[in-house]
Amino acid sequence: MTKKNQTLGEFIIENQSSFKYSSGELSKLINAIRLAAKVVNHEVNKAGLVDILGDAGDTNVQGEEQKKLDVFANEKFISTLKNREIVCGIASEEEDSFIAINSNDNKHQNKYVVLIDPLDGSSNVDVNVSVGTIFSIYRRVTPVGTPVTLADFLQPGNKQVAAGYVVYGTSTMLVYTTGDGVNGFTLNPALGTFYLSHPNMQFPETGKIYSVNEGNYVHFLQGVKDYIKYCQQEEGDRPYTSRYIGSLVSDFHRNMIKGGIYMYPKSSVTESGKLRLLYECNPMAFIAEQANGLAVGGKSRIMDIEPTELHQRVPFFCGSRKMVEKLQECLDKYH
Numbered sequence: 001m002t003k004k005n006q007t008l009g010e011f012i013i014e015n016q017s018s019f020k021y022s023s024g025e026l027s028k029l030i031n032a033i034r035l036a037a038k039v040v041n042h043e044v045n046k047a048g049l050v051d052i053l054g055d056a057g058d059t060n061v062q063g064e065e066q067k068k069l070d071v072f073a074n075e076k077f078i079s080t081l082k083n084r085e086i087v088c089g090i091a092s093e094e095e096d097s098f099i100a101i102n103s104n105d106n107k108h109q110n111k112y113v114v115l116i117d118p119l120d121g122s123s124n125v126d127v128n129v130s131v132g133t134i135f136s137i138y139r140r141v142t143p144v145g146t147p148v149t150l151a152d153f154l155q156p157g158n159k160q161v162a163a164g165y166v167v168y169g170t171s172t173m174l175v176y177t178t179g180d181g182v183n184g185f186t187l188n189p190a191l192g193t194f195y196l197s198h199p200n201m202q203f204p205e206t207g208k209i210y211s212v213n214e215g216n217y218v219h220f221l222q223g224v225k226d227y228i229k230y231c232q233q234e235e236g237d238r239p240y241t242s243r244y245i246g247s248l249v250s251d252f253h254r255n256m257i258k259g260g261i262y263m264y265p266k267s268s269v270t271e272s273g274k275l276r277l278l279y280e281c282n283p284m285a286f287i288a289e290q291a292n293g294l295a296v297g298g299k300s301r302i303m304d305i306e307p308t309e310l311h312q313r314v315p316f317f318c319g320s321r322k323m324v325e326k327l328q329e330c331l332d333k334y335h
C-alpha cells in the first residue's frame with residue numbers, strides 16, 4: 001500500500017515482491033542509482049562554487065562538447081554501479097561503447113544492464129537551469145555467466161524492466177517505474193533522504209502546454225508545423241502556452257504534472273531528430289505510458305522501435321494522450 005512520505009528505501013523493499021522477477025537485485029540497483037543521484041545532486045547544487053562549470057575540453061561520441069558535469073555525473077553513476085557489482089553491463093551517452101562489468105569472481109552472474117544519460121540538459125548546466133539524469137534497465141538476453149554483448153543493450157523499449165529520471169531543479173526528485181505505475185520521490189536535502197511525494201503520477205488526458213524548440217520551426221515537416229499552428233490558434237481552449245526549458249527531463253516532468261506535449265521532431269537539419277532512443281526516448285516513453293500518456297516517433301510507438309545502434313537518434317513526441325493523438329492526426333495528413 002503506497003504511503004505518502006514513505007522513504008524511497010521503504011518503498012523499494014515494500015514493492016519488491018510485486019515485481020515479477022524479484023530477487024532483490026533490481027532493488028539493489030535502484031538503491032545504487034539513488035545513491036549516485038545524491039552525489040551528483042550535491043555537486044550540481046554547488047556548481048558555481050567549485051570548478052565544475054564549463055566545458056571539459058573533450059567531445060563525446062555524439063560529437064558534442066562535454067561539460068565537466070557530464071563527465072562528473074558519468075563517472076559517479078558508473079563507479080557506483082560497478083563498485084556494487086549489481087549489473088553486468090552499462091551503456092552511457094558519454095561512453096563510445098558499452099562497458100562489460102566483470103564481478104570479482106569473474107563469473108558475470110548479474111542479469112541486468114543499465115543505459116544512462118548521466119546529465120540531461122547539458123546546455124543548461126552553466127546557467128543554473130534545471131537538469132537531470134535518465135536511466136533505463138533491461139534483463140540481459142545473453143546467458144548469465146557469459147560476458148555481455150551489444151545485443152543485451154539493443155532491446156526494444158517494451159522489454160524494459162524499469163526506467164526513471166532524476167530532476168535537479170528547485171527541488172531534487174527521483175521518478176521511476178517498474179511497470180506498475182509511476183511514483184515520484186523528493187529529496188529532503190537536510191536528511192539526504194528521498195520521500196514519496198508524488199504517488200501514482202498520471203499525465204492529464206490533455207493539457208495546454210506545448211514544448212518544442214521553435215527556433216527550428218522552418219526546418220520542421222509540414223505536419224509538425226500544422227500542429228504548432230493548431231496550438232497557437234485562438235479557438236476553444238487555445239492558444240496553448242509555449243514552455244521550453246531545453247532539458248528533456250524538466251520539460252517532461254512539468255508536462256506530466258500539468259498536461260502538455262514535448263516534441264523533438266526530425267527536421268531538414270536533424271534528419272533523425274536529436275534525442276537518443278536507448279537512454280532518453282525509451283525510458284521517458286516507459287514512464288509516459290505507465291502514467292497514461294503516449295510516446296511516439298510519428299506513426300510508430302517509441303517502445304516498439306527495434307534499436308540498431310547504441311547512440312541512434314529518433315524523432316520524439318511525448319505527453320498527454322489527446323495532444324499526441326492530435327499531433328499524429330496532423331502528421332498523417334502528409335506522411
Ligand SMILES: O=P(O)(O)OC[C@H]1O[C@](O)(COP(=O)(O)O)[C@@H](O)[C@@H]1O
Pocket residue numbers: 093117119120121122123213246247248249274
Ligand atoms: O537545444 P535543443 O536543440 O533544443 O536541444 C535540447 C534538448 O537536448 C537535450 O539537452 C539533449 O540531452 P543532453 O543534454 O543529455 O545531450 C535535451 O535534454 C533537450 O530537450
Ligand SMILES: [Mg+2]
Pocket residue numbers: 117119120121248280
Ligand atoms: Mg539528454
Ligand SMILES: [Mg+2]
Pocket residue numbers: 070093117118119120121122
Ligand atoms: Mg546528457
